[in-house]
Amino acid sequence: MALERDKHVAQHALLTLDEAQLLAMYRKMSLIRRFEEKSAEMYTRGKITGFCHLYAGEEAVAVGAIEALYDKDYVVSTYREHGHCLAKGADPRAVMAELFGKATGISHGRGGSMHLFDPDIRFMGGYAIVGGGLPLAVGLGLSIAYKEEPEVACCFFGDGALPQGAFHESLNLASLWKLPVIFICENNFYGMGTLVQNAICQEELYRFAEPYKMPGVRVDGMDVLDVYRAVTEAAARAREGDGPSLIEAVTYRFRGHSMSDPVEYRSKREERIWQERDPIKNLRRRLLAEKRVSEARLDQIDAEVGAVIDDAVKFADESPEPPLEELAKNVYVE
Amino acid sequence: MEITYIQAINQALHEEMHRDENVFVMGEDVGELGGAFKATEGLLAAFGEERVIDTPIAEALIVGAGVGAAVLGMRPVVEMQFADFISCAFDQIVNMAATLRYRHGGRASCPMVIRAPSGAGVHGALFHSQNPEAWFTRVPGLKVVAPATVYDAKGLLKAAVRDDDPVIYFEHKRLYRSLKDDIPEGDFVVPIGVAELRQEGEELSIITYGGALNQCLDAARIVAKEDGLSVEVLDLRTLLPLDREAVLKTARKTGKVLVVHEDRLTGGFGGEVAALIAEHAFEDLDAPVRRLAALDAHTAFSPPLEEYILPNTNKIVDAIRSLAAY
Ligand SMILES: Cc1ncc(C[n+]2csc(CCOP(=O)(O)OP(=O)(O)O)c2C)c(N)n1
Ligand SMILES: [Mg+2]
Numbered sequence: 001m002a003l004e005r006d007k008h009v010a011q012h013a014l015l016t017l018d019e020a021q022l023l024a025m026y027r028k029m030s031l032i033r034r035f036e037e038k039s040a041e042m043y044t045r046g047k048i049t050g051f052c053h054l055y056a057g058e059e060a061v062a063v064g065a066i067e068a069l070y071d072k073d074y075v076v077s078t079y080r081e082h083g084h085c086l087a088k089g090a091d092p093r094a095v096m097a098e099l100f101g102k103a104t105g106i107s108h109g110r111g112g113s114m115h116l117f118d119p120d121i122r123f124m125g126g127y128a129i130v131g132g133g134l135p136l137a138v139g140l141g142l143s144i145a146y147k148e149e150p151e152v153a154c155c156f157f158g159d160g161a162l163p164q165g166a167f168h169e170s171l172n173l174a175s176l177w178k179l180p181v182i183f184i185c186e187n188n189f190y191g192m193g194t195l196v197q198n199a200i201c202q203e204e205l206y207r208f209a210e211p212y213k214m215p216g217v218r219v220d221g222m223d224v225l226d227v228y229r230a231v232t233e234a235a236a237r238a239r240e241g242d243g244p245s246l247i248e249a250v251t252y253r254f255r256g257h258s259m260s261d262p263v264e265y266r267s268k269r270e271e272r273i274w275q276e277r278d279p280i281k282n283l284r285r286r287l288l289a290e291k292r293v294s295e296a297r298l299d300q301i302d303a304e305v306g307a308v309i310d311d312a313v314k315f316a317d318e319s320p321e322p323p324l325e326e327l328a329k330n331v332y333v334e
Numbered sequence: 335m336e337i338t339y340i341q342a343i344n345q346a347l348h349e350e351m352h353r354d355e356n357v358f359v360m361g362e363d364v365g366e367l368g369g370a371f372k373a374t375e376g377l378l379a380a381f382g383e384e385r386v387i388d389t390p391i392a393e394a395l396i397v398g399a400g401v402g403a404a405v406l407g408m409r410p411v412v413e414m415q416f417a418d419f420i421s422c423a424f425d426q427i428v429n430m431a432a433t434l435r436y437r438h439g440g441r442a443s444c445p446m447v448i449r450a451p452s453g454a455g456v457h458g459a460l461f462h463s464q465n466p467e468a469w470f471t472r473v474p475g476l477k478v479v480a481p482a483t484v485y486d487a488k489g490l491l492k493a494a495v496r497d498d499d500p501v502i503y504f505e506h507k508r509l510y511r512s513l514k515d516d517i518p519e520g521d522f523v524v525p526i527g528v529a530e531l532r533q534e535g536e537e538l539s540i541i542t543y544g545g546a547l548n549q550c551l552d553a554a555r556i557v558a559k560e561d562g563l564s565v566e567v568l569d570l571r572t573l574l575p576l577d578r579e580a581v582l583k584t585a586r587k588t589g590k591v592l593v594v595h596e597d598r599l600t601g602g603f604g605g606e607v608a609a610l611i612a613e614h615a616f617e618d619l620d621a622p623v624r625r626l627a628a629l630d631a632h633t634a635f636s637p638p639l640e641e642y643i644l645p646n647t648n649k650i651v652d653a654i655r656s657l658a659a660y
Contacts, residue, residue: 050457050635101457101636112459112635128461129419130391163390164422191391193367199390265366324642328631 017225019292025067025224026287027301029059029280032083034302034309035092036255039082039099039113042313043259048099051128052113055083057222057254060279061186062087064227065154065249069235074122074140074153076133079114080186080253081126084156088123090116092312102319109322110330124153130191131164133157134183138170141179141244152180152238154231160191162200162208171212171246178243182234185248186221192257193265206248214244221251222277252277337517340510342484343373343449346491347411349521351381354409357495358385361396361413361449370415371451371510393422397448401431401500404446409495417452417504418464431500432475446501447494452480453506453545453596454628454644459635465544465597465628467504471574471606477526478574480504482547484515486571489524497526506545506596513548527572529580535566538658539584541607542594543570546645550594553650563658573603578610585611589620592657594645599627621660626653 036056042048055062058080066075066087077084085095090106098105099113106118114128124140127133137155144151161167162185174181185205189196197203209216215237220226227249234245252274256263287293337345351357358381359374365388368375378386389396393414400410414420420427427448434444454463471478477499481487487505494501532547533554540550547569554565568584570577585591591611593604608623629643 049637050459051462098635101639107635109636109639110460110632110634112457114459114461115635128459129422160391163392163395165392165394191362192370193363194388194390198388321638322634322636324638327629327634327639327642331631 021067022287023293023297023301025063025228026280026283026298027305028063028067028087029224029283030302031092031305031308032059032062032086033280034305035082035086035095035312038096038309038313040255040259042099047317048113049101050112051079052099052259053080053257054255054259055080055253057274057278058186058188058251059083060224060282061184061221061227061249061251062156064224065156065182065184065231068228068231069152069154072122073151073235074124076124076137076140076153076155077126078130078133078157079126079128080158081116081156082113085116085118085123085126088118089121090118090123092308093315094118096312097316097319100316100319101321102316103322104315104319131157131161131166134161134166134170137181137183138174138179141174141181142177144180145177150239152182152235154182154184156184156186158191159185159187159189159196159200159205160194161185162205171208171214171244174244175212175214178241180238181244182231182238183244183246184231185246186251187248188251188253190257190266192261206246209246212246214246216246216248218248218250221249222274222279222282224279224283335516335519336514337484338511339484339487339505339513340371340373342488342517343491343505344375346488346495347374347377348380350492350495351377351385356407357409357411358387359411359413360387360389360400362389362391362415364388364413369413371507373449373505374413393419394426397423397426398430400446400448401426401434401444404444404500405434405442409445411447411449411495414448414450416458416462417450417466418461420448420450420466424469427470427476427500427502428473432473434475435499436475443498444500445498447491448500448502450502450504451507452504453508454633454640455508455545457635457637457640458633460632463633463640465504465595467502467573468597468601468603470502471603475499476574477501477572478504479526479572480506480544481571482506482509482544482569484513485517486524488517489522490526490571492521493523493526496523501526504544508545524571527575527577529568529570529572529577531566531580531584532569533565533567535564535588537564537588538590538592538654539566539568539588540592540594540650540654541568541570541581541584543573545596546594549645549647549650552647553654556647556651557654557658561655561658563654565654576606576610581607581610582615585615586618589618590657590660591619591623592653593623593625594650595627596645597627598630599625600630602627621657624653624657626650
């Protein structure tokens with residue numbers, strides 16, 4: 001499972017980015033981690049119910065990719081989408097309130113954890129149907145191309161989505177029509193309890209790009225800069241009108257599939273190996289090593305982020321439930 | 335021995351796989367993990383990888399491959415992890431499986447079972463709460479069952495496995511562990527197409543199935559105690575083919591019918607039941623047929639909204655009282 005990649009390319013990227021940008025990435029990753037830790041806590045306390053899939057461990061993928069995009073670009077995700085939504089700039093208060101099912105939630109309490117959506121920041125949704133987001137991303141690309149706009153649509157999905165027809169249909173068409181779509185597969189080795197090699201005949205997932213005639217790369221999804229670099233290239237290509245790319249980000253979810261998963265299908269040893277590659281600690285170590293920032297500065301960011309999340313939880317907790325009489329509102333356009 | 339609804343499903347699978355080596359189970363994480371809800375727990379150890387098959391996430395393929403295997407005489411029991419994902423396999427079910435025998439002039443058949451965990455009440459939000467039975471009850475060639483008791487969970491699944499036509503088996507998630515009963519051990523089947531009178535009564539009939547049955551029985555008990563009302567409760571058990579005789583019999587007997595289901599009102603199966611009664615038992619009715627079902631919106635995540643959208647015992651009690659007063 002070890003990922004051999006051209007490390008110095010990523011190291012180089014660290015040098016070319018300015019400090020503000022690196023710290024922004026650090027802050028976002030730290031924010032997501034803190035958000036997920038609090039979500040777990042609130043779930044255990046019964047404040048959050050239903051199905052809740054946490055992103056802890058995979059932060060570098062969402063943050064590296066979304067930092068490489070412009071604000072005007074679109075993002076589509078899965079049911080494990082708290083991280084993408086926050087990275088795209090959503091208000092943590094509105095996201096946490098959604099997990100609580102409150103009226104002030106980003107989807108007004110209608111969707112919950114798996115169905116975040118905020119068109120204002122061009123976060124075009126989390127989708128609880130595996131593979132469900134890919135055709136939609138193609139449609140975003142189609143609209144962008146039709147209107148000759150400069151944006152790209154960036155679509156995240158898990159390794160589990162590759163066997164769905166929707167994956168193949170989407171890559172084919174995006175390639176055929178040279179649509180500005182970036183397909184990012186978050187390969188965390190498991191779809192629930194099923195290992196990738198037990199579900200997919202081609203374990204090197206990025207190689208699915210070949211038959212669909214688009215560039216395919218595998219990046220270290222525990223390294224925010226490696227993801228950043230690959231998505232920067234893919235976005236430039238898409239904006240040039242050269243069509244889609246497939247990026248396989250190899251990563252690991254630190255927790256179970258959902259809050260109710262006892263995680264019996266993988267070893268503690270394997271988990272420890274990946275914990276050591278924690279993307280946040282990874283970036284922190286490198287920032288310190290290159291003496292660009294002080295430890296105190298990073299601690300301060302962590303503390304600030306902690307306060308933001310505490311505030312979000314308080315906000316969610318104190319927010320009202322959605323009014324019952326509005327149940328059928330928005331079934332149709334009024 | 336007392337077992338739960340989900341244990342009944344598990345037992346039925348064990349017994350049927352033991353009885354007939356052509357029976358096999360296929361679905362997402364049904365093997366080592368025993369399924370998302372543990373319905374297939376222990377099957378892998380008992381029957382091995384060849385007959386307990388973990389598939390990739392690809393519902394159209396799971397059903398479609400089941401159809402192919404069934405044509406050659408296998409008896410696949412395929413699992414949709416949640417009934418909500420059955421829509422991903424819609425074409426394979428309504429076009430391929432349902433029409434297969436007819437299309438080929440009776441020269442082949444499709445003896446497969448599609449298990450679909452359905453129902454709300456677990457805060458699963460829009461894509462993990464659905465009751466999609468009515469999408470299928472209008473498709474000739476399919477059979478659709480929805481057990482409401484532990485006994486039926488086992489007996490109907492065994493009947494479904496032995497049936498030579500494709501059967502969709504809707505199992506209600508909320509019942510999995512909340513419903514327990516002492517049922518006879520060993521082999522028995524509950525015939526497909528036969529409804530069951532759960533409670534005899536004189537003044538009013540409730541016709542229901544699946545997750546709503548126990549709420550209806552609770553409501554019937556409440557109105558018996560508080561209002562002295564005698565309510566009959568008919569559990570359809572099978573939706574397609576519908577036990578028309580049983581429906582008409584209870585309607586004619588009490589003259590007042592309330593149809594209850596957890597699926598939405600508009601286009602829900604209750605409409606078919608109401609129409610049947612209106613057409614064939616009109617003369618015996620003392621009141622219009624009433625329906626109580628989920629409101630015509632999506633199952634929102636918000637727990638209060640979810641509670642509000644779904645039928646429950648209190649709402650059924652109110653509906654009984656209003657119909658009784660007609
Ligand atoms: C169409 C469909 N089938 C099955 C499921 C149930 N399900 C939810 S997540 C999941 C595993 C997905 O794994 P992967 O795509 O690798 O994403 P990860 O959870 O690892 O982020 C499954 C089977 C679903 N949500 N949608
Ligand atoms: Mg995965």
